[in-house]
Amino acid sequence: MIFEVFLGVLAGFAVGLIPGFHVNNVLSFLKSDLVIVSASIAFVFASLISSAFLGSGENFVVLPPVQRILLKRKGILVLSKTINTLMFSAFLLPFFFYLFFLILGVFSFFKKLFFFFLFGALIGFLKHGLKALVVILLSSGLGLICLNKDLLFPLLAGFFASPTLLASIFMVRSFPKQVEVFSKEVCYRHSFLAGFLSLFFSLIPAVSSSIVAVIAKSFFGLEEDDFIIFTGAVSYYYMVFSFAAYSFFGITRSGSAAYLTSKPGLLSLLGLLIFTTIVSGYLALFFLKKAFTVLYFFGRKLFSFVFLLLLFLVFFHHGFFGLLVFFTSTCIGLLCQELEVPRHVCMASLIVPTMLLIY
């Protein structure tokens, strides 16, 4: 059992450290539930590190907060703070699981409000003006074409992974070397806030953790450091709540939960999540500096390799039509960068079809 957990942590970590890669891409190779849960948690930690390097450089029109932190040389400091916060969040799980169980009990009531939540999110995107409307129209059109065609991988990889990979491959100049100072600080406020917001938003289809972070930013005025810590915490809670939803009521809210072969018991799930979080957290802290050094030197080659790997995987799983969808979503993602529209607006590709299905 312990062997399976450690194997899962290592697998999740290895996948998470590859920029632009998701644990969902390898779930079919992981045969045991223990390995899937531990790999998914470890992935959340490792992807914090690798995502910092995606798209870093000075040719970006709008720099995401993580890259602004890198330019200020505070990458290791902020990411270590994020990892500490995630490790603390593991100890809040019994409390949040209890609340989550209560909310799931009245799930059917919330379901009726999903349409309005999603509509509100679309209206929120429009605050970026007419340019956002163009992106919404294009991405929702592509989302509707891909509806019921099992093409989520090329669709989302094109919107979110490949534009940043391409920008990273062709970047003008890399970011400066980071100050090697680790933080022991824990952001209790962000951990609680992310937990409470994820309780509700993780149940709404097509609302990603980045959208939750943007909502929190508008209401609570999160600064760059806070935004990164908060986004990390929301991603973590999204993952653990997806397992909790499957454990309580058999509802699958993530690719990882969908791959589980049996419903895990609540206590064993809690124990496994807390244990895996602590192990993954310490592993992430241990590898943080080393990963930065490796990615710093091999970044561009690694990004090129990952981009080619993505192309191969899309073609292998979805054929020429998948490649066409990947090409189109990549163009929309690149258009976002050029128009200075945040890329989470591309989530309209999932939001609009979901609204139509609910309606």
Add this chain to the structure above:
Amino acid sequence: MRKAFLFLGFAVLGLFLSYYFSDDRYEKVDPKALAENCYGRVELDGRLLRVFYSKKGNLIGVVSSNGYHFLVLLNGYNYSKGDLLTVKGFASKYSGSCWVFPKQVKLNDF
């Protein structure tokens, strides 16, 4: 701005081509494989074992194929117990059962 127009042009072209080439192809699946990995666009042959209305008023059929049972949403169709059916649709796991949400259901009467 020139780059933005270039990406916009490619995106519109890609969208048009995606729409043009998006076909409704369903893969004929082995019932055992479908029961184990209930996901994707599938074509399934089976016998209608039971038809019932859910609490929300949806017409649901239990289709049996090679001993494996699948739930099929049959709103708008008028089939009865014992009919041999060919169901083309999207398979997905929901509440512990394998569902097929059909695009097309035909009576298999040969």
